[in-house]
Amino acid sequence: xxxxxxxxxxxxxxxxxxxxxxxxxxxxxxxxxxxxxxxxxxxxxxxxxxxxxxxxxxxxxxxxxxxxxxxxxxxxxxxxxxxxxxxxxxxxxxxxxxxxxxxxxxxxxxxxxxxxxxxxxxxxxxxxxxxxxxxxxxxxxxxxxxxxxxxxxxxxxxxxxxxxxxxxxxxxxxxxxxxxxxxxxxxxxxxxxxxxxxxxxxxxxxxxxxxxxxxxxxxxxxxxxxxxxxxxxxxxxxxxxxxxxxxxxxxxxxxxxxxxxxxxxxxxxxxxxxxxxxxxxxxxxxxxxxxxxxxxxxxxxxxxxxxxxxxxxxxxxxxxxxxxxxxxxxxxxxxxxxxxxxxxxxxxxxxxxxxxxxxxxxxxxxxxxxxxxxxxxxxxxxxxxxxxxxxxxxxxxxxxxxxxxx
Numbered sequence: 001x002x003x004x005x006x007x008x009x010x011x012x013x014x015x016x017x018x019x020x021x022x023x024x025x026x027x028x029x030x031x032x033x034x035x036x037x038x039x040x041x042x043x044x045x046x047x048x049x050x051x052x053x054x055x056x057x058x059x060x061x062x063x064x065x066x067x068x069x070x071x072x073x074x075x076x077x078x079x080x081x082x083x084x085x086x087x088x089x090x091x092x093x094x095x096x097x098x099x100x101x102x103x104x105x106x107x108x109x110x111x112x113x114x115x116x117x118x119x120x121x122x123x124x125x126x127x128x129x130x131x132x133x134x135x136x137x138x139x140x141x142x143x144x145x146x147x148x149x150x151x152x153x154x155x156x157x158x159x160x161x162x163x164x165x166x167x168x169x170x171x172x173x174x175x176x177x178x179x180x181x182x183x184x185x186x187x188x189x190x191x192x193x194x195x196x197x198x199x200x201x202x203x204x205x206x207x208x209x210x211x212x213x214x215x216x217x218x219x220x221x222x223x224x225x226x227x228x229x230x231x232x233x234x235x236x237x238x239x240x241x242x243x244x245x246x247x248x249x250x251x252x253x254x255x256x257x258x259x260x261x262x263x264x265x266x267x268x269x270x271x272x273x274x275x276x277x278x279x280x281x282x283x284x285x286x287x288x289x290x291x292x293x294x295x296x297x298x299x300x301x302x303x304x305x306x307x308x309x310x311x312x313x314x315x316x317x318x319x320x321x322x323x324x325x326x327x328x329x330x331x332x333x334x335x336x337x338x339x340x341x342x343x344x345x346x347x348x349x350x351x352x353x354x355x356x357x358x359x360x361x362x363x364x365x366x367x368x369x370x371x372x373x374x375x376x377x378x379x380x381x382x383x384x385x386x387x388x389x390x391x392x393x394x395x396x397x398x399x400x401x402x403x404x405x406x
Contacts, residue, residue, distance in 0.1 A: 009188045010130045010139060016184035017123060018146045020081055023177030025154025026161075027088065027112060028053060029260055030170050031105050032242045033162045033253045039102050043243045043375060047367015050239040052106050054363060056113040057356035064117045065349020066206040069342065073126040074190075078182045080119040085178035087111045091171040121352055125344045128336050130190060140336075141271055144329045148267025148321070155264065159257025210346025214354070217338070220347070222396040223287065223331055224354040229389030230291070230324075231355055235362030236382030237301055240370045241313075244304070248375060251307050259301075262314035263321040270325030283330045288393035294323025298386045302379035320386075 035041035035049055068076065087108050094100045123143075131139045161170035214220045245256040270290070278286050300316030303309060339347045362382075369378035 009190045010127075012184055012187040013123070013126070013130060014139075014142055014146065016077070016081075016181040017143055018150065018181075019177045019184065020119065020181035021147045021150035022154050022157075023084070023088075023174045023181070024112075024116060025150045025260075025264070026158040026170070026174045026177065027084075027109075029155040029242075029257055030158040030162055030174065031109055032239075033158060033246070033257070034100075034170070035102060035105055036242055036246050038162075038166075039100075039105075041102060043240065043247075043370035044367045045102060046243055047239050047363055047365075047370060049102075049106055049109055050235065050363035050366070051360040053109040053113045054235065054356060054359035055110060056117045057352055058358075058360055060114055060117055061121075061349055061353030061357055062207045062210065063349075064121050064352075065210050065346035067345075068118065068121045068125055068349065069206070069345035073122040073129075073345075074185060074188055076122045077119055077126070078185045080115040080122070081178045081182035081185070083115045084112045084119075085175045085182070087115075088171050088175040088178065092168045092175070095166075095168045095171070117349075117352065121345060121349045124332065124336070124348045128341065128344065130188075138275070140329055140333050141275055144274075144325055144332075145268055145271035148264050148271055148325055150264065152261045152264030152268070155257040155260030156254075159252075159254040162253045206346060210343065210350040213339070213343055213347055214350045218396075219284075219338070220335065220351065222392055224351060226288075226291075226389055226392040227355040228358040229392075230295075230386060232358035232362035232365070233298075233382045233385035233389055235359045236366040236369065236385065237298065237379055239363040239366035240375045240378045240382070241301065243370060244375045244379065245307075245310065249304070249307050249309075251310065255307070255310065259310060259314045259317055262318040266318035266321030267325040269318075270322035270327075271329055273322075274326040274329035277326060278330050283334065287327050287331050287334075288390065288396070290323040290327040291390045292394060294319050295387045295390050298383040302376060302383055305376075 031053070032041075032046050032049055035046055041049070091100050091104060091108055094104055127139055127143070157173070158170065161173060214224060241259060242256060245251045245259065246253060274286070277290070281289065297316040297319040301313040304313040335347065335351065336344065366378050366382065369381060
């Protein structure tokens with residue numbers, strides 16, 4: 001039996017998202033590795049670089065939702081990828097003209113982060129148009145699994161590329177990934193709908209509507225509170241892991257990238273198990289139980305005190321990521337189900353603002369802690385905080401189902 005138009009369009013979106021996520025994951029690891037290995041950046045400078053890559057979620061996350069609700073979302077996805085390809089390619093040009101500088105890596109990280117905000121919010125808002133409500137869990141499982149595959153391949157390839165191909169080769173590969181994604185997204189044939197100009201209102205009012213919806217919905221509110229703390233602590237860890245492994249323990253960039261790839265492998269496992277676990281123990285219960293059960297394994301990362309300890313840290317990150325992704329697949333699908341279609345962009349942007357807006361603060365905190373009390377202490381703060389961030393979910397009424405949007 002042939003595929004429906006919606007299924008074919010989703011496959012095009014899925015393929016494009018795969019290349020885009022691969023390039024995004026490469027960028028997230030390659031920029032700090034280039035900064036440490038080639039530009040000899042300090043712990044604080046690496047923290048700033050990490051902060052700038054996620055700061056846009058805090059600065060433009062809320063307006064992005066209102067804009068996504070107004071524009072043609074497929075077109076926005078394509079232009080976001082093309083923009084990131086151009087930004088990354090600028091580093092190649094600089095390298096050919098005499099060498100990239102840390103300030104350029106900072107600017108590329110920030111600019112790519114701005115475009116990532118719009119891409120991610122638009123994608124989450126666009127998926128229901130292609131699949132409908134009944135296909136959301138299956139579709140989000142495939143997208144999340146693909147993201148996890150990219151989290152394995154992207155960091156591993158970034159580590160090898162930085163060590164073997166240098167700045168130009170690494171950045172050229174990333175730019176190509178974004179460009180291929182944009183080309184694949186052009187194959188979607190579904191109507192690229194948008195709100196009519198007459199229906200538009202003040203941007204500030206629409207942003208307030210998104211904030212009010214999230215804060216007034218018990219499920220979304222507790223996920224936002226707990227997830228914000230979880231991501232804050234994750235970025236403390238991730239901002240200092242590269243410094244710890246490469247600068248302090250003397251690992252190669254390729255070996256250090258094993259840690260991030262292990263997280264991607266755990267994410268694949270979590271995505272594969274999410275639907276089965278949700279059916280067995282309940283979707284609402286899985287959201288909090290997956291995080292509570294796996295969070296303590298983050299404590300294995302600061303225990304790595306020699307190159308051989310990488311495998312212990314990577315194993316812990318594998319388990320932590322499996323739990324986080326299993327929880328994420330279910331909660332994203334529930335968010336899309338319960339939210340009215342006209343609010344999806346603003347709801348997704350508001351959630352991104354709260355959930356990801358804490359990440360630049362975590363990256364900066366990691367840099368400050370690494371420069372003041374030391375990198376090992378910063379890793380302990382991040383790991384312990386990650387475990388404690390799950391408490392709001394444990395004491396919440398998350399077990400009680402909420403009413404889907406009518």
